[in-house]
Amino acid sequence: MLGVLWTVAVVLFIFWALGLALHIAGNIIHVLLLLAIAIAIYNFLKSRTAF
Template sequence: MSNLIWTVAVILFIFWVLGFSINIGGSLIHILLVLALIAIVYNLMTGRRIG
């Protein structure tokens, strides 16, 4: 499950960078960035803990 979350986060980040550089999508670009950050934070919070 964590690999899926990382994959989705990376894909969203790539789409954000592409959309930002091409300058299309308006606020959709920032929504993609927020979704990618939420996915990364969720994965970090629920990831494996040592100990």
Template sequence: MIGILWGVVVVLLAFWAIGLALNIVGNLIHIALVLAITIAVYNFFKARDV
């Protein structure tokens, strides 16, 4: 399960970087970045909890 979530984080960060470079989609890219960071932080704390 954690592998899938990290895959989502990587994909969202890649889309954010592409959107930032090409200046497309505007605020949706930043929302995706916030989601990616939230998932990464959640996984970090969940992994330390085990």
């Protein structure tokens, strides 16, 4: 599950960089990127406390 999340985060980062460079897609890419990063951090912290 964590691998899929990292894949989504990387893809969103690429889309964010393209959107920033080409001025397309507005703020939705930024919101999705922040959401993916927040979920990744939450899952990382959750998996570390399970041990």
